[in-house]
Amino acid sequence: MVMTAKVNLKKIVIALAAAAALILGLIFLLGGKNSAEPTAAVSVSSNDTRVKFLTDMGWEVVTSPTESSQVRIPKDPTEVYERYNALQKSQGYDLSQYAGKAVMRYVYEIKNFPGATEPVFATLLVYKNQIIGGDVTNTAAKGAIQGFRKQGAPTTPSADPSTDSSAAPSTAPSEEPKPSNAPAAT
16 A cells, blocks of 8 residues: 655745744743843834834834734753844844843734745844844745845934844754744743
8 A cells, every 4th residue: 555645845834934933932931030231222112113123124014013922031042042142143132131031022024025935024022122133034945034134225323233134144944933923922
């Protein structure tokens, strides 16, 4: 007896992305407490200022977040967290300063990602109305995680110069965090 199975690549990619989001959520939730004070960052006290930040980075976004949730930066970093934090450091952020802190995670859908065939999301990590990190994630099968700044986007006065993320997209493995409509952590 011979059995065959039809594999749907899109469903596999979605399942892997959901698993990656779950892993990041667990990393954030399992963090402890730390007395680290926040560093100077871009102030985003409202949805309009978060959208403006992304616009200043060169993105057109859906103006209401597809997700907003509270997550905890892990106190004891893992290898996945360290790779994600390396991307943050390349943008001028450092999540280790917020170890154990509960932060807000806002996810916006990007409408102008070049060549996008699947949804692309921008994730902002916000602590006390300050952006402390985040990323832009292309959810396509061969998509990547990169910093905030769209390649070729001009630096604007309202964007913090330390957030220049024009570096190449992250080469992080598939278990890196992927924003999606499914909550990574609450």
